[in-house]
Amino acid sequence: MTPETPETRIKRLRMRSMRRGIKEMDIILMRYADRRLADLAPAELDAYDALLEENDQDLYQWVTGQTAAPDRLTALVADIRQVTEPAD
Secondary structure: OOOOOHHHHHHHHHHHHHOOOOHHHHHHHHHHHHHHHHHOOHHHHHHHHHHOOOOHHHHHHHHOOOOOOOHHHHHHHHHHHHHHOOOO
16 A cells, blocks of 8 residues: 555545534534645644544534543644634
8 A cells, every 4th residue: 555645634534524414513623624634744644534433422522621531632623722712
């Protein structure tokens, strides 16, 4: 199997960001993907890839601050929240 290029990986993660199942998460994660994925380091892309494996209902509660994210995802969820917050 040929290793995935960085460009292909970002495209794959963008697609997974917009095909979530819950429209709200599609919107939130696509905003984040559009603004940040190209600038993330490989380890950060690994963390984002793992985050996309999580349940949408859990993700939505974490990103909206209704419940705390697991420790391993706290920093990434905080970044998503900050990047996708509407401007005042």
